[in-house]
Amino acid sequence: xxxxxxxxxxxxxxxxxxxxxxxxxxxxxxxxxxxxxxxxxxxxxxxxxxxxxxxxxxxxxxxxxxxxxxxxxxxxxxxxxxxxxxxxxxxxxxxxxxxxxxxxxxxxxxxxxxxxxxxxxxxxxxxxxxxxxxxxxxxxxxxxxxxxxxxxxxxxxxxxxxxxxxxxxxxxxxxxxxxxxxxxxxxxxxxxxxxxxxxxxxxxxxxxxxxxxxxxxxxxxxxxxxxxxxxxxxxxxxxxxxxxxxxxxxxxxxxxxxxxxxxxxxxxxxxxxxxxxxxxxxxxxxxxxxxxxxxxxxxxxxxxxxxxxxxxxxxxxxxxxxxxxxxxxxxxxxxxxxxxxxxxxxxxxxxxxxxxxxxxxxxxxxxxxxxxxxxxxxxxxxxxxxxxxxxxxxxxxxxxxxxxxxxxxxxxxxxxxxxxxxxxxxxxxxxxxxxxxxxxxxxxxxxxxxxxxxxxxxxxxxxxxxxxxxxxxxxxxxxxxxxxxxxxxxxxxxxxxxxxxxxxxxxxxxxxxxxxxxxxxxxxxxxxxxxxxxxxxxxxxxxxxxxxx
Ligand code: TEU
Ligand code: CA
Numbered sequence: 001x002x003x004x005x006x007x008x009x010x011x012x013x014x015x016x017x018x019x020x021x022x023x024x025x026x027x028x029x030x031x032x033x034x035x036x037x038x039x040x041x042x043x044x045x046x047x048x049x050x051x052x053x054x055x056x057x058x059x060x061x062x063x064x065x066x067x068x069x070x071x072x073x074x075x076x077x078x079x080x081x082x083x084x085x086x087x088x089x090x091x092x093x094x095x096x097x098x099x100x101x102x103x104x105x106x107x108x109x110x111x112x113x114x115x116x117x118x119x120x121x122x123x124x125x126x127x128x129x130x131x132x133x134x135x136x137x138x139x140x141x142x143x144x145x146x147x148x149x150x151x152x153x154x155x156x157x158x159x160x161x162x163x164x165x166x167x168x169x170x171x172x173x174x175x176x177x178x179x180x181x182x183x184x185x186x187x188x189x190x191x192x193x194x195x196x197x198x199x200x201x202x203x204x205x206x207x208x209x210x211x212x213x214x215x216x217x218x219x220x221x222x223x224x225x226x227x228x229x230x231x232x233x234x235x236x237x238x239x240x241x242x243x244x245x246x247x248x249x250x251x252x253x254x255x256x257x258x259x260x261x262x263x264x265x266x267x268x269x270x271x272x273x274x275x276x277x278x279x280x281x282x283x284x285x286x287x288x289x290x291x292x293x294x295x296x297x298x299x300x301x302x303x304x305x306x307x308x309x310x311x312x313x314x315x316x317x318x319x320x321x322x323x324x325x326x327x328x329x330x331x332x333x334x335x336x337x338x339x340x341x342x343x344x345x346x347x348x349x350x351x352x353x354x355x356x357x358x359x360x361x362x363x364x365x366x367x368x369x370x371x372x373x374x375x376x377x378x379x380x381x382x383x384x385x386x387x388x389x390x391x392x393x394x395x396x397x398x399x400x401x402x403x404x405x406x407x408x409x410x411x412x413x414x415x416x417x418x419x420x421x422x423x424x425x426x427x428x429x430x431x432x433x434x435x436x437x438x439x440x441x442x443x444x445x446x447x448x449x450x451x452x453x454x455x456x457x458x459x460x461x462x463x464x465x466x467x468x469x470x471x472x473x474x475x476x477x478x479x480x481x482x483x484x485x486x487x488x489x490x491x492x493x494x495x496x497x498x499x500x501x502x503x504x505x506x507x508x509x510x511x512x513x514x515x516x517x518x519x520x521x522x523x524x525x526x527x528x529x530x531x532x533x534x535x536x537x538x539x540x541x542x543x544x545x546x547x548x549x
Pocket of ligand 1: 070073074110157177213214266268327328329412413414
């Protein structure tokens with residue numbers, strides 16, 4: 001790094017602006033004690049690997065005490081570690097060992113709801129408890145054949161009604177996710193104070209910030225009936241409300257800003273307009289929008305999703321996050337490569353990397369993405385994601401044939417992203433010596449860290465070069481971005497900082513294409529390694545090229 005650049009960095013920008021953040025899903029990352037379940041000591045073992053490709057921070061999916069209905073996204077105690085993953089001692093060691101390697105830890109903050117096993121909720125079941133009002137309890141809207149009817153017609157984001165009846169008090173409680181994930185009541189001042197204490201607890205331990213789970217759902221504007229929708233009913237009253245903005249500003253002003261904590265918020269059905277409001281400076285630092293991945297657009301070609309989704313957000317938001325995968329999404333090579341995901345596996349994976357590290361924003365890499373891990377077609381009875389069972393049941397109740405219900409449910413499920421990480425060609429991919437909690441993808445022999453480590457042309461080493469390139473270039477880190485109109489499968493854009501200009505042209509298709517954008521300048525990265533000239537002006541299938549002008 002030149003002296004000029006380091007001066008610029010330290011003077012102007014918070015650390016996360018130029019960061020590459022690596023998401024670890026602990027259950028599937030590395031198993032240190034061979035019980036088939038990934039754990040915190042396993043992450044510590046692999047810190048040198050994580051540091052080896054230029055990661056600045058780890059986003060740790062939940063490691064808190066949890067009955068695992070939703071694998072940690074249902075928290076039973078925010079300040080205890082799930083014993084399957086280790087102890088608080090292990091957690092402290094992870095924070096300090098990561099720090100030695102220049103890596104910060106970002107915790108997953110799941111505060112829209114708790115587990116039904118949380119002691120607040122257990123007490124809350126008693127109508128006289130001071131915890132009653134920590135959750136949303138409402139009377140039935142009426143009775144039919146003696147059965148209580150829910151307070152309104154809202155549906156859970158995971159299908160089925162958003163309310164569950166509790167016989168003891170004769171009231172329903174609200175859950176926007178499963179019935180085992182009751183929603184906290186943010187109209188209650190005590191809830192806000194409890195949550196602030198949780199934030200302080202982790203910040204005092206030295207974590208750098210939070211990835212905030214479905215953070216735009218905190219505060220329900222009212223409990224009126226919603227407009228019935230196939231995608232879910234009630235959203236107009238619980239998505240991105242003014243009340244949620246108020247709560248976030250409060251958390252920001254009271255705790256996050258004084259500690260200098262970084263936040264990235266997951267926006268459920270997050271529009272660009274809402275993203276702007278959340279990131280205007282006094283709520284969240286950054287957000288995840290999903291227009292370019294499956295959540296945002298189920299229809300449309302890969303080019304539609306990728307090109308249009310990304311372009312819209314890159315133009316519209318002053319600072320973005322850039323990501324293709326997480327623990328809820330399918331693997332990017334499989335999604336964007338489609339039927340070419342095997343034939344052009346490395347090409348697709350490298351093209352995505354070339355795009356990811358040249359767009360404007362904080363980059364997130366999900367474990368295994370850096371070696372190009374792919375979707376695993378699992379069987380219905382191998383599924384570990386409860387969403388699959390819930391969707392299946394809903395469909396069967398509507399008389400959809402079982403085979404079809406299974407197929408639809410599996411496609412909606414999130415198992416694919418959660419298969420164990422491929423470390424080596426050893427049994428169980430070197431993840432564990434014990435049968436893992438999730439099946440291992442059979443392509444682990446070809447797609448593994450061990451195999452790719454020493455191959456200079458591997459996906460992993462391409463990630464290393466692209467990340468190094470981003471870190472060495474002010475244009476790629478902080479330059480402006482301008483998109484060029486080009487043919488349908490071509491994505492072309494220019495990054496510029498002062499005199500430095502970098503042109504990126506990517507072919508998102510499996511065919512040779514001659515872009516309208518002229519391929520000129522000095523090639524500084526190419527997903528087709530070895531190719532240094534474009535005498536014919538043609539990009540090969542999934543070729544992405546980065547040129548300095
Ligand atoms: O996800 C919210 C969410 O909306 C997704 O689960 C989405 O419904 C799914 O990806 C559709 O495919 C967050 C967490 O990331 C997820 O793991 C949790 O299950 C959920 O919140 C509840 O905490
Ligand atoms: Ca283990």
